[in-house]
Amino acid sequence: MSAHDVTIYWRPGCGFCHTLRSVLGPDASKAQWRNIWEDPEAAEVVRGLNQGNEVVPTVVIDGKGYTNPDPGFVHETLLE
Incomplete structure (x- = not known):
């Protein structure tokens, strides 16, 4: 488990979400994944962080939101 609270908001068919999950590899399980379509x-969280838009991936790390962050940044955070 990561020392950080990491939630990744995603949806099926999102290429950026797929890339993020691929970069994280087995460390993806250290984050909580929430499908915005289900x-x-x-x-609602994603819309609140993105001026009403459902932009994914949106990643919340220790309470701070990041829209389509660099996958390497998310991976490094999970490894801390």
Whole structure:
């Protein structure tokens, strides 16, 4: 488990989400993954962080939101 609280908001068919998951590899399990198409509360969080838009991946690390962050940054955070 990561020392950081990491939640990744995603949806099926999103190429950027797929890239993020691929870069994270087995470390992806250190984050909580929430599908915005199946979780209305998750979709609401994403809209709140992105001026009403459902932009994914949106990643929340220790309470701070990042829209489509660099996968390397997320991976490094998970490894800390």
